[in-house]
Amino acid sequence: MLINLLRYEIKRIVWSKKYLYIVLLIVASTYDLLTRLITGGYMGTAPFSDWTYTLFLNLISPLLMVAMIFIISNTFNDKEMRARSIVLSSPISQTQYYILKSAAVFVTFILTSLVPIFMSFIYYKAMFGYNEFGSFINLIFVFLFPTFIFFLGLSMFLGKINIKLIYGLIPVAFLMGALNLGGNIIPIWADIFGNNFFNMYSFSMLIGREMEVVPFEMPSSFIYTRLGFILLGIMFLVYTCKKGEKK
Amino acid sequence: MANKILLVKNEIKYMFKEKVIILLILATCIILAIGINSLNMTNDFNLFYIKRNSSTISFNSAKFGATICSLLFALFTVLKLDKDKRKRSRTIVESNLDYLYIIGARIFSIIFYAVITTIIGMIAVMAIQKLIYNIPIDISYYLFSYLIIFFPTLLFSILMISGLYLLTESLDMSVITFGMIFINSLESNNYLLTWVRTNLDIVSDFAGIGPIGNTIIYNRLLWFLISLSIFGIGLLFRRRYESGVGSSFLINMKSKGLLTLTILVILGSGCTYTKEPYTMELMNDLDISIDENICLDGICPEIKFDSENGEMDAHVSYSFINNGSNTIKFDINDGLKINSLKVNGEEIVYQKIKNKNVIEVSIPDVEKVNVDIFYSGSVKCDKNGVGRGMPGYISKESIYLLEASNWIFRPLIAEGDMIDISGYYIAPDYLTMVVPGRLVDVETIDGNKKWIFEYSSHTADIGAFAAKYEKAQIEVNNVAVEFYYTPKHEEYVDNMKIVDHIKSMMEYYTQNIGEYYSKDYPLKIVEVSIYKRGGHSSENVITFAENTINRDNSMYSILNKNNEIEDFRKVDIYANDLNLIAHEVAHQWWGTGVNVIDDTPWSCEGLANYFSYKYIQKEFGDMVSSGVFLQPWKYRVNELKNYYYINNDDMKEKLNERFIRSLEMEKRQAELYYLMPLKLLKGEEIQGEKVFLEGIQGVYRRHLLKDLTYDEFLQEMNLTREAIDVD
The missing domain is CATH 2.60.40.1730 (tricorn interacting facor f3 domain)
Incomplete structure (x- = not known):
């Protein structure tokens, strides 16, 4: 039954004008980024280098995350809250309900991220005849997923307290993703998007480089912070599932 | 009319009671206060430790504040407009009065609070400047920063998000679209498109706002028209009771005034963008x-x-x-x-x-x-x-x-x-x-x-x-040097011994290159505004941007009474500033004195950089000169050698012409400014400093007021291209 409900939830999100509009914006934004910024390559690296692809992921992230936060906010809007009392009177527990909602958003996130990812792959193939996308998968997992899981957990957590707090999260996500404040201002453990790390790391690795292809090897400290964000996100989710509903 | 005013009054009162607006004003004040120091938070090394005064404090706080507060106000606006939809109270309201009045009252109230926030924020920053930093206030800079930069950004955000919300009737879609417009503004270099925080890095203490005032006002005019256009389009698509987008549009179109006004502002925006009067494409x-x-x-x-x-x-x-x-x-x-x-x-x-x-x-x-x-x-x-x-x-x-x-x-x-x-x-x-x-x-x-x-x-x-200008007349080895600077920066010039350094540079170059090229023309060293970064030399006039001699008093601590380095944190900035002056002064020998014929990497830039490096090495020692200049030069040369598009020439066809041109310029600059001095240092290493400098003196003497090609230089210096090749 849960699978059917999940399918229904996903369909409800994806089969809407709002989602179509978001996807169109993502398509437009991806096209603009690829043709305007990515073609030139990041700091003189190839446009299909891991460095440039990470830049692409960093540039597309704020839009993806804010879109997802909005989708999550729908879980806590008045209409949904009214429906929840009916849903919870069925044999679905509160934990199952939130897992169902989170899983639906998670699948939607995957579907949505596939749009810019596939667009970039097609672009690389068509423009540069490049098709070795294996290393990009790694970057997608390191840069996109922890950020999303953290925001998913945090949004669920905040939404449960008060939906207005989710709206407060939107400018934070936009600013943290779009502004690069430098390594000294945003410490690595608070670098949700990983863009400040990427900026500092690429400076240290690419300035004065003595080879054309510099391997993008992420330091373990960075990987730990990404795992930390995943863990935090999951903890927020668990808390949301366990904490009793407000009367 | 009285009813409408009452509606606005009530809305203002109601918003105040909600307390969110108080939080918003408080948050704005905190953000503006943090923004005072925002210049030191950037990666722009050349603008670190710029002296705090009314122009920098007001502009930095307003610019930083505008970036964050535009998002906050946009979100606040859209939440207010969406309130009735979320509470499902729109139908009840609409049965009593035209919903347009409610929208108008809300937007007007938010603009009212944006004005209040601007005034309170400005007063807060002024208080910090006066009470904490004890710096006198020049109100004109505050009025410019807050009335031309900060407030209009809030106003554009409010109008644009309102228009987008009315158009989409969706909180999500309007915020995401607004976010895209916001991010595009942050990424652009075109001054017309940077509506959030303008593309100014700093307001000049030397030239004031005059040189850029018109462009900033023009940017504000353009975005006022664009945001009005978006708002007008939003009003045209405003959903009517029980109607969809199309039918609502048909009803709204009947309002001829709104339709005409919207068309006019759209045309106005287009005209303002295309007929922009202040800039051109320079060849x-x-x-x-x-x-x-x-x-x-x-x-x-x-x-x-x-x-x-x-x-x-x-x-x-x-x-x-x-x-x-x-x-x-x-x-x-x-x-x-x-x-x-x-x-x-x-x-x-x-x-x-x-x-x-x-x-x-x-x-x-x-x-x-x-x-x-x-x-x-x-x-x-x-x-x-x-x-x-x-x-x-x-x-x-x-x-x-x-x-x-x-x-x-x-x-x-x-x-x-x-x-x-x-x-x-x-x-x-x-x-x-x-x-x-x-x-x-x-x-x-x-x-x-x-x-x-x-x-x-x-x-x-x-x-x-x-x-x-204030003019300092200096006499060095029978050469008259006129140093022009603004009296505002006299304290820094005195404390950092800039005049002594100019004398010292002249003496060093005279000793190591030869006599100054002319007895008739005095050397004129001129401070100019930050609106053109770096320096310049033509004939007997050299200029450098004001940031070179407009740093914070804390920079004084880098030198002790014996003129020795005390603070190594700031010495890099000081050395960089002096290097700029030394580089331009060196052009009087290479560029004006000897006409160096360009043959990349050979040009007067390489020789000027080599000699300014030698001067800084003499003044600050190997550690500073190597860390601030030599190492970055090597890095830049190596880096460019490994650029993908430079190594894969055939792939350049994938790029647009503008990008290819900027890449070629980047490469050429690295060769002229960094590769050539490295080659000269290699020559010095081969021949020894004494012999090398004697050779250069001979070249200068023979080619004074004449042309000098790369081949002539190499031949007269007993060097070959291969010998000074830098791998």
């Missing part, structure tokens, strides 16, 4: 083709500056030697309109070359050709260079005109051995004009001064610089 050196059959013999510029209106009136006479051409091309500035053009005394019609700022003038097939051009207007600068790289401007407080702005129309022809240049500049008498060559006389005429000058040069690069 870069790579695009210029020179006619070798004609050479320039003399120029006589007679210029009158109207600094109040930012305009000039010019009559420039050119003398050419023609060896068989029948046309001359001039690279012009689009802001200057030609009133009349005469060839050998006869008025003729010229042709403007399509899509280029170049005119073509027909000339007779005679040996001596004189061209007189009469033109007037305002100098335009590059769209992407507003506030950062303006090669020319005329403002009330200062005049800054480099040859690169084509303020004196540049003939695209070969330059003769020596060009005789004489003429005059007329400017208001409160300005001190710095003229190239020798100042012959100064006459006072009706509140203006006429600065008459003359000189001979191997280039036709003519500059003009003016401001309310």
Whole structure:
């Protein structure tokens, strides 16, 4: 039954004008980024280098995350809250309900991220005849997923307290993703998007480089912070599932 | 009408009771306070430790605040507009009164609170400046920063998000679309598109807001029209009761006033964008083709500056030697309109070359050709260079005109051995004009001064610089040096011993290169505004941007009483500043004294950088000179060697022309400024410092006021290209 409900939830999100509009914006934004910024390559690296692809992921992230936060906010809007009392009177527990909602958003996130990812792959193939996308998968997992899981957990957590707090999260996500404040201002453990790390790391690795292809090897400290964000996100989710509903 | 006012009043009262607005005002004040120090949070090393004053404090706080608060106000606006939809109370409201009134009242109330927030935020920052930093307040900078930058950004955010919300009727869609417009503004270099925080890095303490004021106001006008357009479109698509987008639009269209106004503001936005009057596309050196059959013999510029209106009136006479051409091309500035053009005394019609700022003038097939051009207007600068790289401007407080702005129309022809240049500049008498060559006389005429000058040069690069200057007269080895700086920065000049350093540079270069090239022309060192970063040298005038001598008092601690380095944290900045002056002074030997013929990587830039590096090494030791210059040069050269598009030339076809050009410029600059001095250092390493410098002295002596090619240099220095190759 849960699978059917999940399918229904996903369909409800994806089969809407709002989602179509978001996807169109993502398509437009991806096209603009690829043709305007990515073609030139990041700091003189190839446009299909891991460095440039990470830049692409960093540039597309704020839009993806804010879109997802909005989708999550729908879980806590008045209409949904009214429906929840009916849903919870069925044999679905509160934990199952939130897992169902989170899983639906998670699948939607995957579907949505596939749009810019596939667009970039097609672009690389068509423009540069490049098709070795294996290393990009790694970057997608390191840069996109922890950020999303953290925001998913945090949004669920905040939404449960008060939906207005989710709206407060939107400018934070936009600013943290779009502004690069430098390594000294945003410490690595608070670098949700990983863009400040990427900026500092690429400076240290690419300035004065003595080879054309510099391997993008992420330091373990960075990987730990990404795992930390995943863990935090999951903890927020668990808390949301366990904490009793407000009367 | 009374009902509408009552509605707005109630909305304002109601918002106040909600307390969110209080939080928003408080958050804004905190953000603005943090923004005071935002310049030191950037990666812009050259702007670190800039002296705090009204211009920097007000502008930095407003710029930082505008970036964050525009998002906060946008979100607040859209939540307010969406309130009835979320609470499902819209139908009830609509049954009582036109919902448009409610929307209007809400937007008006939010704008009212944006005004209140701006005033409170401005007062808070002023209080911090006065009470914490104890710096006197210049209200004009605050009014500019908060009324022209901060408040309009909030206003545009409110109008745009309202329009987007009315258009989409969705909180999510409107916020995401707004976010995209916001991010695009942050990423753009075009001053017209940077509506959030403008593309200024800093407001000049030297020149004030005059040189950029018009462009900022124009940006605000454009975005006011764009945000009104979005708002108007939103109103046209505002959903009517029980109606969809299409039917609502048909109903709303019946309001002829709204429809006309929306069309007008959309057309206005388009016109304002396309007919932008302050900038142009400047040609870069790579695009210029020179006619070798004609050479320039003399120029006589007679210029009158109207600094109040930012305009000039010019009559420039050119003398050419023609060896068989029948046309001359001039690279012009689009802001200057030609009133009349005469060839050998006869008025003729010229042709403007399509899509280029170049005119073509027909000339007779005679040996001596004189061209007189009469033109007037305002100098335009590059769209992407507003506030950062303006090669020319005329403002009330200062005049800054480099040859690169084509303020004196540049003939695209070969330059003769020596060009005789004489003429005059007329400017208001409160300005001190710095003229190239020798100042012959100064006459006072009706509140203006006429600065008459003359000189001979191997280039036709003519500059003009003016401001309310303090002048320090220095005598070094019988060479007169005039140092012009604003009295505002006198304390820093004294404390950081800038005059002593200038003397020391002159002595070092005289000793290690040779005598200064002229006994007739004094060296003029001029402080100019930050609106053109870095420095410049042409003929006997060198300029450097104000940040070089406008740092915080905390910089004084880097030197102790014995003039020794005390604070190594700030020494890099100090060394960098002095290096800029040393580099430009070195151009008096290489560039003006000896005409170094460009043959990449060979140019006067490499020699100037080599000698400024040597000077800094002498003053600060190996650790500083190597860390601040040598290492970054090596890094940059290595880095460019490994650029993908540089190594894969065939892939360049994937790039657009603008990107290819910028990549080629980047490569060329790295070769001229970094690779060549590294090659010279390699030569020094091979021959030993003493022999190498003696060799250079010989080269300088032999080529003084003559040309010097790369091959001549290598031959006379007993070096080969291979020997000084840097791997």
